[in-house]
Amino acid sequence: MGAVSGQGTTYNLPNYHGQLYAVTPTETPFLAAIGGLNGGKRTKSVEFEWQTVDRRASTANNSVVEGAAAPTGVARSRSAVSNVVEIHQSAVEVSYTRQAATGMYGGINIGADDNPVDDELTAQISAELESMAVDVEMSFLSGAYQKPANNSTARRTRGLLTAITTNVNANGGTPRAISKAIVDSTLSTMFGNGAKLPQDSTVLMCGPGQKVALSNLYTASTTLNQPTMSRNIGGVAVDTIVTDFGTFGVMLDRWMPTGQVAVVDLSVCAPVWLEIPGKGLLFAEPLAKTGASEKWQLYGEVGLEYGAEVYHGLIKDLS
Template identity: 50%
Template sequence: MPGVAAIANVYNTPNYVGELFALTPSDTPFLSAIGGLTGGKRANGVVHTWQVYDLRAPDPARQRLEGADAPPPESRVRGTARNVVEIHQETVGVTYTRQAAQQQFAGTGSPIANAVSIPGTNPVPDEMDWQTRQSLIQIGRDVEVSFLTGTMAEPTDNSTARKTGGILQAIKTNVVTNAQPAALTEKMVLDLLQSVWTNGGIQVSETATLMCGAWQKRQLTNQFVTLKNYREQTRNVGGVSVTTIETDFGQLNVSLNRYMPADTVLVVSLDQCAPVLLETPGKGFLFSEPLAKTGAADKAQIYGEIGLEYGPEIAHGKITGLTTTAVSS
């Protein structure tokens, strides 16, 4: 059903009788697995930074002579990464009449004409609360897309909106790019996993995850379960149910995500990722508050600022340029 860009009234949002089913999927597996809209870290500004550092390579010739002077000092250099929080703001509004007429049911014609012709009960007793919940769900879906595919925008003034950079944009080191569309293979996945593991990612088995859309999920199942005859299992990560597959680099979660680009497979160390929330003093994060009264309707805005912290980008990886349908023989 289409939405309406207007205050809800008895004509544009009529009541009906019977159980209420959602037509649109509301799952947000990446956001949910790393903390959701109620978890994560707190920011103290619109720009959120974190630090990274490395250690020198192990040296088999590092031994010292007995009685030798101390060697020259060495220091490790810290690096920094950054992202911005983006604003999510929605408005809901319901007329006084719409709130009062909760037991007025619409038939096949005009809501008013058929108002008393259908017996039953309304599964939505409070229209304002219901519309608010749907806006929160929609914000969660928007954030999920931003965290995956967002392109960071850090404007110098308020003429354009801030946008948080997604995990796919952040990955620069562990990348497998197919110049021409290519079918996903076991070798592609293992080569990427090896690169990520070598650089310190996917060290925590419970949070090491392959994330992809429907077609690439089928290819992963075919490569690692059907052809290898491994047993596919399931487990729960941050409240999200995932399947697991055996690889040379441990048992990895496979998370099906409808917002992933169809030609991409993501390797993500979920333990390195977190939502970052900028709280408004006295209000918190993602709050609802009434707007000024201008007529016979209640209006409220939902407001929150959120960004993605992805840790060291070398802890993640991606394969791009994959085929998205079966290749004809």
């Protein structure tokens, strides 16, 4: 197995017999939960924005005497948050011969005509689309924002983990095991900073190591913290844990950094697409003919909207 650069032929894309098993993971739980490759929002610019607004501090007994004149007027200004769509572009090319020779085998000669891939071009396009979806997932998590001044540099969307700056629970780069105290401290900080923590859309998103650690941490040792049944959030099956701040999902995402757990409000996250007229969002289209092959381009422009970053939290420096 391996990557093929350039045109696919009968020499570098051989057929084999029997069931075809995919060995590379392609799941994108974060992207799937917030809209997927066909959902989310649309933009008509390479840059898009949304707004945040705060409220003044309230106090007890904020009252006046009878007959008081109206006070000076007050108002709250709003702030803009922006991101950019990044271009995902790829191509697939398969020779005429390779498309036709579905009965030509490169493995053992067992006589059976049981090649499961009877349309090489479609199979390669589907495989590349799956890879591009994983690219989007990884950008939405860890993407480093880049808004270039000219076309010599690619646009890069800001990922969720990069966007979280307020509710960060770090340990100065020194790894530590996750604990109830760390989870409680993070949720408490988020609550204090205005995170709404809705139980139906908040998840603790993590990779396999931290998922095991969380499951071991939230055992049935106490009624309050025992794990609860699995449920479905945004079309993705998740486990749940009971915390002092609510019952939240635990979303396993293999593309999360090893030593991090993100507390994410999925309800304010969405992919934002620059829809190409007459073509759509993430699409495949044939390119001009130059010889005895079919070459298709795969293309899409997408960025992440994540609401107010204070709605999310990030636990870092975990062992």
